[in-house]
Amino acid sequence: MSRSKREIDKELMYKKLMPSGSSAIRAAEEERTPAPKAPPAAPFPAAVQQEDAFHRPPVPRRVSIPAxxxxxxxxxxxxxxxxxxxxxxxxxxxxxxxxxxxxxxxxxxxxxxxxxxxxxxxxxxxxxxxxxxxxxxxxxxxxxxxxxxxxxxxx
Ligand SMILES: [Zn+2]
Incomplete structure (x- = not known):
């Protein structure tokens, strides 16, 4: 788990001020911050539809002018x-x-x-x-x- 610089700085400060209690305070803080939720998975049919759009064979076009x-x-x-x-x-x-x-x-x-x-x-x-x-x-x-x-x- 990565911590921001600010959190690390805060921890260092706690360690300096009260060397025994730093880990307890950090644990309490972590409890308050909710873990980031994973984005909801896309519904299966939509994903399939997108895949089809990407793999559709190209439609041949006539670019020349017959005349x-x-x-x-x-x-x-x-x-x-x-x-x-x-x-x-x-x-x-x-x-x-x-x-x-x-x-x-x-x-x-x-x-x-x-x-x-x-x-x-x-x-x-x-x-x-x-x-x-x-x-x-x-x-x-x-x-x-x-x-x-x-x-x-x-x-
Ligand atoms: Zn010349």
Whole structure:
């Protein structure tokens, strides 16, 4: 049986004050504190019901959309597609190195400055042109990326 620190402290104090009577007082105190009752056991049928709920086999669900099943659809970041489309012309305009590493660095830097724009499209479908404002945003991000890569190429 565990006793709280307070009870132990009290006992030590009693021992100091009256070395002969401490155990008698403790016994009397223990008699006054009722033993904690065990929580009432759950009724048997409820327990069985809960068990059933946990072990019920999962109901298979159809997640695919039948109309799209014949057409392979893909999720495309159209921002990435647009950056890749413009890469050639931007490299030419700014006479930047065209090695693989520099091209990839430019694309990564530009995409980190642009918000992603995802679309679900049929595989192979062309990405539609962006509005003029988005186009300007893309070109600006790419020019900044080219300047950075040109100043510090990692090839
Ligand atoms: Zn390079």
């Amino acid at each position: 799209l099943d014949n057409h392979p659809m893909v999720v495309v970041n159209t921002m990435e597609s647009l950056v890749l489309q413009k890469l050639g012309s931007v490299l030419e305009r700014f006479s930047c190195c065209r090695c693989d590493r520099c091209k990839k660095d430019i694309v990564a830097l530009a995409l980190n400055k642009l918000p992603p724009k995802y679309r679900v499209m049929a595989e192979g479908q062309a990405v539609p042109d962006a509005d003029p404002q988005t186009n300007a945003q893309i070109v600006s991000a790419m020019i900044q990326a080219v300047i950075k890569v040109r100043a510090n190429p990692r090839h």
